[in-house]
Amino acid sequence: MKINIDGKTSDFKAVWYEEPVIKMIDQRILPESFKIVDIRNTKELYDAIKDMTVRGAPSIGAAAAYGVAQARALGKDIEEAGKLIKSARPTAYDLFFAVDFVLQHKEEASRYAEKYVDSIVERSRLIGVNGNELIGNSKKILTHCNAGALASVDYGTALSPIRKAKESGKNPFVWVDETRPRLQGARLTAWELVQEGIEHKVIADNAAGFLMYRGQVDLAIVGADRITKNGDFANKIGTYEKAVLAKENGVSFYVAAPLSTFDFSIENGRDIPIEVRSEEEVKDIKGMAISPRESHAYNPAFDVTPNRYVTAYITEYGVYKSSELQKLKGKGKESIIEQIGNI
Amino acid sequence: MKINIDGKTSDFKAVWYEEPVIKMIDQRILPESFKIVDIRNTKELYDAIKDMTVRGAPSIGAAAAYGVAQARALGKDIEEAGKLIKSARPTAYDLFFAVDFVLQHKEEASRYAEKYVDSIVERSRLIGVNGNELIGNSKKILTHCNAGALASVDYGTALSPIRKAKESGKNPFVWVDETRPRLQGARLTAWELVQEGIEHKVIADNAAGFLMYRGQVDLAIVGADRITKNGDFANKIGTYEKAVLAKENGVSFYVAAPLSTFDFSIENGRDIPIEVRSEEEVKDIKGMAISPRESHAYNPAFDVTPNRYVTAYITEYGVYKSSELQKLKGKGKESIIEQIGNI
Numbered sequence: 001m002k003i004n005i006d007g008k009t010s011d012f013k014a015v016w017y018e019e020p021v022i023k024m025i026d027q028r029i030l031p032e033s034f035k036i037v038d039i040r041n042t043k044e045l046y047d048a049i050k051d052m053t054v055r056g057a058p059s060i061g062a063a064a065a066y067g068v069a070q071a072r073a074l075g076k077d078i079e080e081a082g083k084l085i086k087s088a089r090p091t092a093y094d095l096f097f098a099v100d101f102v103l104q105h106k107e108e109a110s111r112y113a114e115k116y117v118d119s120i121v122e123r124s125r126l127i128g129v130n131g132n133e134l135i136g137n138s139k140k141i142l143t144h145c146n147a148g149a150l151a152s153v154d155y156g157t158a159l160s161p162i163r164k165a166k167e168s169g170k171n172p173f174v175w176v177d178e179t180r181p182r183l184q185g186a187r188l189t190a191w192e193l194v195q196e197g198i199e200h201k202v203i204a205d206n207a208a209g210f211l212m213y214r215g216q217v218d219l220a221i222v223g224a225d226r227i228t229k230n231g232d233f234a235n236k237i238g239t240y241e242k243a244v245l246a247k248e249n250g251v252s253f254y255v256a257a258p259l260s261t262f263d264f265s266i267e268n269g270r271d272i273p274i275e276v277r278s279e280e281e282v283k284d285i286k287g288m289a290i291s292p293r294e295s296h297a298y299n300p301a302f303d304v305t306p307n308r309y310v311t312a313y314i315t316e317y318g319v320y321k322s323s324e325l326q327k328l329k330g331k332g333k334e335s336i337i338e339q340i341g342n343i
Numbered sequence: 344m345k346i347n348i349d350g351k352t353s354d355f356k357a358v359w360y361e362e363p364v365i366k367m368i369d370q371r372i373l374p375e376s377f378k379i380v381d382i383r384n385t386k387e388l389y390d391a392i393k394d395m396t397v398r399g400a401p402s403i404g405a406a407a408a409y410g411v412a413q414a415r416a417l418g419k420d421i422e423e424a425g426k427l428i429k430s431a432r433p434t435a436y437d438l439f440f441a442v443d444f445v446l447q448h449k450e451e452a453s454r455y456a457e458k459y460v461d462s463i464v465e466r467s468r469l470i471g472v473n474g475n476e477l478i479g480n481s482k483k484i485l486t487h488c489n490a491g492a493l494a495s496v497d498y499g500t501a502l503s504p505i506r507k508a509k510e511s512g513k514n515p516f517v518w519v520d521e522t523r524p525r526l527q528g529a530r531l532t533a534w535e536l537v538q539e540g541i542e543h544k545v546i547a548d549n550a551a552g553f554l555m556y557r558g559q560v561d562l563a564i565v566g567a568d569r570i571t572k573n574g575d576f577a578n579k580i581g582t583y584e585k586a587v588l589a590k591e592n593g594v595s596f597y598v599a600a601p602l603s604t605f606d607f608s609i610e611n612g613r614d615i616p617i618e619v620r621s622e623e624e625v626k627d628i629k630g631m632a633i634s635p636r637e638s639h640a641y642n643p644a645f646d647v648t649p650n651r652y653v654t655a656y657i658t659e660y661g662v663y664k665s666s667e668l669q670k671l672k673g674k675g676k677e678s679i680i681e682q683i684g685n686i
Contacts, residue, residue, distance in 0.1 A: 238549025
């Protein structure tokens with residue numbers, strides 16, 4: 001992704017590897033500060049995933065793939081490392097997918113970690129190419145959370161079609177849900193759109209429904225943290241709300257994700273583990289209390305949206321309805337290795 | 344309302360009058376600070392309504408009623424004062440209702456302003472009595488924004504039935520939507536519930552839908568800023584989202600409001616003016632930027648919910664379905680004076 005720092009444009013990925021150091025953009029402090037964090041061992045990686053220094057399902061997967069390679073480079077027990085890395089967060093499927101993939105190639109862990117991440121970048125790019133076909137000229141697009149380049153190493157999942165639409169001269173406009181509690185929309189998606197010169201406005205999450213009701217949203221595109229066999233999917237809390245409102249108002253609702261986010265071992269969304277994060281993420285903003293100290297909060301980080309609210313899934317292989325997702329399973333042929341190779 | 348200050352419980356109203364000074368709880372700085380603001384003239388009142396020192400449709404109405412009385416006490420042109428006060432905010436109907444009522448009794452403005460505010464308090468209390476009949480034991484109730492005592496001088500509209508339920512030993516639990524951008528839920532509703540010892544948890548607005556989907560919400564009660572003839576109503580941005588989600592999930596959705604919020608001159612919600620407030624309310628939280636400075640925001644302060652999403656309206660006269668609202672019009676008999684007297 002292009003990033004403008006002090007008037008100079010540079011090219012960055014959200015995560016990369018300079019053996020034995022994993023490098024990542026610190027996603028906790030954007031847009032105020034742009035900083036690269038060095039991850040020197042598995043414990044640091046575990047913390048960086050857990051505290052969301054790196055976030056977004058495909059980027060978490062990339063960091064995890066490098067984590068296994070790093071453990072090997074440092075002469076550590078890589079099975080143990082993989083186990084710790086997998087325990088950092090429960091919902092995003094890419095985390096498990098990536099660790100298992102590199103563990104299957106432990107003898108050449110670094111090479112396969114790079115192969116995995118290269119594949120994620122190429123898959124993200126292809127999601128853009130495929131999704132762009134759904135976007136007409138001058139469309140108003142709603143997105144939730146950040147499913148951009150920061151979330152998927154480069155290009156993005158939900159933002160990749162929008163980047164491609166801009167690149168092909170279509171002039172898209174983006175309504176950016178601020179995405180409480182962690183404000184990934186207001187902080188990260190808005191920041192990416194500024195870098196790309198894509199027109200946008202930030203809105204309170206509460207406003208998305210009313211904009212749809214008034215006909216000010218042409219389509220919605222979101223990312224996903226895990227998609228089950230029937231097309232139910234977990235994504236950032238609030239996604240379910242926007243999906244229901246899109247259906248109620250006749251707005252097309254797309255989910256953009258690479259094959260690494262599809263968990264064909266789970267039949268439907270009821271079985272996806274939903275991470276509950278700390279009360280403080282709701283009760284405080286940037287360390288300042290917004291609620292009475294006596295009050296408690298409840299903070300589910302994700303929700304599950306049933307397949308009936310999804311118009312289609314934008315993948316690197318094409319655009320599918322939920323009834324067609326079985327075809328996608330074929331692309332992976334049950335084998336993680338083949339899935340990585342097969343684009 | 345009972346307020347615990349430094350371990351001592353006192354009784355307060357959100358707004359009161361010590362001629363010629365209007366007194367109000369500063370709702371911008373709760374829950375960190377509890378402060379009473381003195382309003383000494385019409386310009387100060389205009390600012391206090393506009394900047395939301397006083398907020399909530401019935402409390403705005405009360406402040407406006409006192410404002411006309413104050414202008415008279417100060418020997419000012421009260422028609423001019425009424426006009427300025429009415430221009431402070433466009434959506435809440437109580438503002439216009441209250442000013443017109445006191446202007447109709449300009450010779451005894453102070454007495455009629457008090458009569459108006461006493462009536463609002465009694466109406467709020469009765470909303471609690473009537474709404475309590477809808478609340479079973481140990482119910483989980485979702486509310487949005489603050490429709491509590493702060494918003495309606497005392498008791499509240501949406502919170503009045505919950506207070507009454509607690510008082511009658513029913514042990515209600517409240518899910519408090521934090522209500523971005525101004526966080527009236529996290530700041531004000533949570534604070535009121537702490538004062539009353541009512542069990543509650545604050546949630547990101549994004550989480551309300553998922554809680555309904557998982558069966559963790561038994562009913563929803565919200566306030567209103569203006570209700571039209573057919574039952575469509577304006578309320579804090581996000582209300583429409585929660586109403587759609589309640590219907591989708593079979594959760595009863597109630598609107599609690601006194602007759603002063605009903606605008607029978609408007610057929611339906613399309614004609615309610617919707618205030619758009621400053622971008623900064625979205626882009627900043629407590630003066631700290633959360634979005635890139637290059638990004639813009641869009642900040643509609645209210646939305647309109649069509650009557651089809653409302654289970655019933657809880658009023659001081661009883662509980663009505665939208666098809667029955669004409670009966671309520673009869674209670675007011677077209678005349679503001681009779682409306683005030685008629686409870």
